[in-house]
Amino acid sequence: xxxxxxxxxAMVGELSRQLVGGRVSKINQPYNNEVILTVRAxxxxxxxxxxxxxxxxxxxxxxxxxxxxVTPTNFTMMMRKYLSxxxxxxxxxxxxxxxxxxxxxxxxxxxxxxxxxxIIEIMARHSNVILIDLATSTILDTIKHVGSDQNRxxxxxxxxxxxxxxxxxxxxxxxxxxxxxxxxxxxxxPNEDVLTQELRxxxxxxxxxxxxxxxxALHQAGDPVDNFTAFFKRFDDPEPVLVTNDKGKTGFNAFPxxxxxxxxxxxxxxxxxxDFYYQDRAERDRVQxxxxxxxxxxxxxxKKNRTKLKKLQSTLKSADDADEYxxxxxxxxxxxxxxxxxxTSITLPNFxxxxxxxxxALSNQISPSQNAQKYxxxxxxxxxxxxxxxxxxxxxxxxxDYLDNISSQIELAAPKDLADIKAELQQGGYLRDHEHNQRSxxxxxxxxxxxxxxxxxxxxxxxxxxxNLQNEKLTLHSAAKTDIWLHVKNMPGSHVIIHDADPSDQTxxxxxxxxxxxxxxxxxxxxxxxYVQVKKIRKPNGTKPGYVIYEGQKTLFVTPDREFVEKLSTx
Numbered sequence: 001x002x003x004x005x006x007x008x009x010a011m012v013g014e015l016s017r018q019l020v021g022g023r024v025s026k027i028n029q030p031y032n033n034e035v036i037l038t039v040r041a042x043x044x045x046x047x048x049x050x051x052x053x054x055x056x057x058x059x060x061x062x063x064x065x066x067x068x069x070v071t072p073t074n075f076t077m078m079m080r081k082y083l084s085x086x087x088x089x090x091x092x093x094x095x096x097x098x099x100x101x102x103x104x105x106x107x108x109x110x111x112x113x114x115x116x117x118x119i120i121e122i123m124a125r126h127s128n129v130i131l132i133d134l135a136t137s138t139i140l141d142t143i144k145h146v147g148s149d150q151n152r153x154x155x156x157x158x159x160x161x162x163x164x165x166x167x168x169x170x171x172x173x174x175x176x177x178x179x180x181x182x183x184x185x186x187x188x189x190p191n192e193d194v195l196t197q198e199l200r201x202x203x204x205x206x207x208x209x210x211x212x213x214x215x216x217a218l219h220q221a222g223d224p225v226d227n228f229t230a231f232f233k234r235f236d237d238p239e240p241v242l243v244t245n246d247k248g249k250t251g252f253n254a255f256p257x258x259x260x261x262x263x264x265x266x267x268x269x270x271x272x273x274x275d276f277y278y279q280d281r282a283e284r285d286r287v288q289x290x291x292x293x294x295x296x297x298x299x300x301x302x303k304k305n306r307t308k309l310k311k312l313q314s315t316l317k318s319a320d321d322a323d324e325y326x327x328x329x330x331x332x333x334x335x336x337x338x339x340x341x342x343x344t345s346i347t348l349p350n351f352x353x354x355x356x357x358x359x360x361a362l363s364n365q366i367s368p369s370q371n372a373q374k375y376x377x378x379x380x381x382x383x384x385x386x387x388x389x390x391x392x393x394x395x396x397x398x399x400x401d402y403l404d405n406i407s408s409q410i411e412l413a414a415p416k417d418l419a420d421i422k423a424e425l426q427q428g429g430y431l432r433d434h435e436h437n438q439r440s441x442x443x444x445x446x447x448x449x450x451x452x453x454x455x456x457x458x459x460x461x462x463x464x465x466x467x468n469l470q471n472e473k474l475t476l477h478s479a480a481k482t483d484i485w486l487h488v489k490n491m492p493g494s495h496v497i498i499h500d501a502d503p504s505d506q507t508x509x510x511x512x513x514x515x516x517x518x519x520x521x522x523x524x525x526x527x528x529x530x531y532v533q534v535k536k537i538r539k540p541n542g543t544k545p546g547y548v549i550y551e552g553q554k555t556l557f558v559t560p561d562r563e564f565v566e567k568l569s570t571x
Contacts, residue, residue: 003058003122005096005205007270009174010235010254011059012100014270016091018046018061024086024104029076030066031286031415033143035129037079037118039088050120050129052143056282057127059100059120061271064279067416078141078158082106082116082131096172096205098122099165103134116140121165128156137162170204174235178203179228186224192216213257240273241266252277280562283414291410291418297431298410302403309396316389322382327352328360329375332368339368402544408492408520409467420449420467424545448473454514454568456507461499462568464518468546471495472539475548481535484508486515489528489555493519495546497534509558510568517560529556 022041029035033052038045049062072080086106093100102118115134121127129143139160146156154163171178181202189195195218196211206214217231218224238254242265252273256264267273288295331348332339339346342364350358362371409421425431448469454462463478465471475485475495482501487493496515498507508531516527532553539548 002207002209003098004207004210005093005098006173006207006210006232006235007252007254008059008093008098008100008122008205009096010238011270012091012093013236014238015048015059015061015100018042019048019088020090022046022088024083024088027076027079027083028066028068029073029079029143030068032289033127035075035079035143036062036066037083041088050118051282052120052127052129053282053285054125054127055285056278057122057124058274058278059122060274061269062275063272064275075141075143079131082140083118086116094164095168096174096203097165097168098205119162123165130156130162132162168204171202173203173205173228173232178232179225182218182224182228186218192219195219209251209253209257213253216257238270239266240268240270242273242277250277284411286415287410287413287418290415291413291421294418294421294425294431295407295410297425298403298407301430302400302407305396305399305403309393309400312389312393312396315385316393319382319386319389322379325375325379325382328358329372329379331358332360332372332375336368336372339371341367398544402547405468405492405546411520412494412518412522413466416449417466417470420469423448424467424469428544452518453570454510454565455570456498456503456510456568458504458507460503460507462507462511462514463497463499464514465495465546466518468544471546475534475537476539479534481533483534484511484531485534485537485550486511486529486531488515488519488521489530491520493521495548501533508556510564512556512558513561514565514568516558517562517565519560522560525559526557527560529558530554531556 019039019041022039024037025040025045026038027035028038031053033054035050037048037050039048040046046061047063049058049060051058083104083106086104088102089105090103091100092103098121100120100122102120104116104118106114106116108114117132117134119128119130119132121130127144128146131140131142132138133140139156139158139162141158142156144156145158146154148155153166156162171181185195185198185202189198192212192215195215196208199214200206200208200211214228214231217227220227234255239256241253241256242250243253243256243262244250244264245262254270265276267276327350331350332346334351335348338348339362343362344364345359345361347357347359349355362368363374366374406421406425410418413421422431426433451470451474452464452466454464456462463474465474471494474497479485479497480499480501484498484500484503486496486498493515496511496518498511500507503511512529512531515529516522516524519527521527530550530553532550536552537548537550
């Protein structure tokens with residue numbers, strides 16, 4: 001299901017029950033298109049996420065932690081100016097559209113009471129968060145500024161007049177008389193799929209899944225009008241559920257629609273369901289946004305090194321043919337009297353191959369002896385290059401492995417992990433370091449972020465490094481020599497430390513699952529994970545951050561399980 005008008009109706013009901021009457025205590029904008037209002041209501045502080053992300057636009061209460069930028073944005077400052085301490089008086093929906101109104105009362109600089117409206121328009125790439133003065137409909141600010149060159153129908157700029165999105169000439173299914181058209185639709189369109197489309201063209205705010213669910217409900221025994229009313233009444237008392245069809249596609253519904261061939265997972269609230277559904281998707285998107293420079297640098301370096309490797313392989317292949325140049329030089333030397341200046345080629349019997357004729361290209365600008373010497377020089381040059389090329393290939397392969405590892409870490413990273421990866425790339429010279437003290441000429445000392453902390457079923461502490469700097473600090477500096485170190489076998493992944501010299505078999509399996517989950521093999525069904533005591537880990541001199549070698553390891557096979565890993569997390 002998409003975040004359609006019907007789902008928005010259900011979410012508005014949930015937010016109204018939890019937030020109305022609460023006071024805004026914090027306002028943050030952790031990401032470009034997302035703002036979080038912390039509302040203190042019913043003795044709880046509830047973070048309300050308003051996302052204008054083009055792909056994941058939504059409104060919900062979220063429990064997913066976030067990291068604020070060091071410097072607040074202009075939009076954040078404007079929101080704080082008007083909404084800090086404001087009372088949320090109402091949450092409503094514009095008809096059955098994907099537009100939610102949050103109404104507030106606050107005080108201006110003179111102490112006079114003002115009414116403000118925060119609007120979130122959930123409309124894919126046109127999504128927006130808009131703050132207006134309700135008395136005058138004047139736009140105070142928007143998270144995305146939209147000028148006349150971008151939208152001819154309306155502009156969304158500070159100081160302008162707020163105009164509602166274009167109205168749809170469709171029936172709001174939540175209005176009391178909305179069911180009057182149902183009987184004729186059911187009669188005229190007995191086919192379920194066709195009825196679905198007609199329902200979507202008749203009623204406002206129905207996504208494909210909602211339309212199909214309604215069509216199924218209308219085809220049930222009983223009066224279509226009663227079935228219609230009962231269907232939409234369920235949005236007022238939702239039973240949030242994630243459904244996965246037989247093709248592996250997962251979606252969310254306000255309640256079970258009676259889909260066939262699906263597995264489902266129920267949640268206590270719509271917001272909790274959206275947290276679960278969007279956690280990985282939204283995080284990957286945020287990483288893509290915030291880590292775009294890092295991704296670009298790593299991709300370019302990988303491309304450059306792979307091109308270099310191809311050239312080295314070509315050179316090595318040429319070296320394999322070095323003996324051919326030697327043979328031609330020897331043949332020319334042996335039959336020098338048959339070669340005359342000005343010839344461009346000559347065919348001579350090859351005494352290395354049963355006297356079979358061998359055609360030899362010649363330069364007509366040099367003497368026969370010089371032609372022979374030219375072949376010997378090529379032979380000697382190629383033979384001498386083999387050692388150098390092999391050495392360069394080893395270094396290039398190591399560089400590719402390292403960059404592949406960095407790329408995997410970015411893919412698995414949370415937004416808060418990107419700072420360490422950026423620092424590592426700066427240290428390695430891949431990325432220019434702008435954090436430089438111009439006066440002293442010294443770089444600012446930066447602390448490596450702390451690893452993720454987990455607790456095994458028996459309470460044993462488990463730590464996970466999410467990047468090379470964390471991995472190195474955790475394994476080589478923080479862990480005791482008797483602790484147990486785990487890492488997915490022969491592929492990029494996190495260092496995992498069990499802070500126990502003799503962990504139980506269950507703890508080993510749990511830590512191995514964590515190691516597999518935080519690796520490139522996250523989506524695999526059976527992942528080999530090596531484990532060994534930290535004292536058997538060593539770092540060769542001159543190697544890249546996070547690179548270690550080990551011996552005497554044992555191996556476990558596990559299947560990564562996100563839900564299982566999340567249960568073990570202490571954060």
